[in-house]
Amino acid sequence: QQQVKQSPQSLIVQKGGIPIINCAYENTAFDYFPWYQQFPGKGPALLIAIRPDVSEKKEGRFTISFNKSAKQFSLHIMDSQPGDSATYFCAASGLETSGSRLTFGEGTQLTVNP
Amino acid sequence: DGGITQSPKYLFRKEGQNVTLSCEQNLNHDAMYWYRQDPGQGLRLIYYSQIVNDFQKGDIAEGYSVSREKKESFPLTVTSAQKNPTAFYLCASSMGSGWGETQYFGPGTRLLVL
Numbered sequence: 233q234q235q236v237k238q239s240p241q242s243l244i245v246q247k248g249g250i251p252i253i254n255c256a257y258e259n260t261a262f263d264y265f266p267w268y269q270q271f272p273g274k275g276p277a278l279l280i281a282i283r284p285d286v287s288e289k290k291e292g293r294f295t296i297s298f299n300k301s302a303k304q305f306s307l308h309i310m311d312s313q314p315g316d317s318a319t320y321f322c323a324a325s326g327l328e329t330s331g332s333r334l335t336f337g338e339g340t341q342l343t344v345n346p
Numbered sequence: 347d348g349g350i351t352q353s354p355k356y357l358f359r360k361e362g363q364n365v366t367l368s369c370e371q372n373l374n375h376d377a378m379y380w381y382r383q384d385p386g387q388g389l390r391l392i393y394y395s396q397i398v399n400d401f402q403k404g405d406i407a408e409g410y411s412v413s414r415e416k417k418e419s420f421p422l423t424v425t426s427a428q429k430n431p432t433a434f435y436l437c438a439s440s441m442g443s444g445w446g447e448t449q450y451f452g453p454g455t456r457l458l459v460l
């Protein structure tokens with residue numbers, strides 16, 4: 233019940249395309265959903281996060297869509313660039329269950345071709 | 347220049363040997379974490395510490411040990427009991443251990459078995 237399932241495992245798009253990465257969770261106590269971006273050989277860094285009181289959050293070219301009833305959330309990257317090529321992780325935590333402790337998805341390796 | 351440092355960048359372990367990975371932060375954060383990253387498996391929590399002189403097991407603590415004697419330091423020892431230690435190890439910290447806290451990651455240490 234603590235798992236977060238992420239898909240696809242890898243994704244290749246052309247420059248300007250809109251890659252979409254999906255995550256699904258089972259634990260209804262989860263109420264904080266961050267996305268982390270990781271470049272090769274580096275540690276992950278927080279990209280954007282959402283709480284379930286909103287259905288969408290946008291920061292620059294990155295948008296999170298959240299569907300509470302389906303227990304799913306997704307990351308969209310508008311006008312993708314080769315510099316966006318990285319591994320993306322979704323994660324989740326719950327106020328009542330885990331505090332700051334995060335459960336991560338398996339990761340999606342995104343390649344944006346020029 | 348604030349941040350999290352991990353050393354060494356690469357570490358080689360012989361059979362039956364214990365090795366210690368260093369993690370230091372100068373962000374004045376209370377909470378610190380150790381994750382293991384394997385291809386296709388995301389980040390899995392090994393140990394975390396909410397405050398000095400206190401730490402808790404994560405999801406895959408077997409074969410690992412930690413200490414938290416100073417606020418800024420959280421070393422991880424990979425013991426000989428860990429039969430498959432080859433992985434990328436990431437240290438992280440957050441200001442507190444409450445809900446929605448952003449975790450900041452170090453650059454990682456890659457552990458290889460000789």
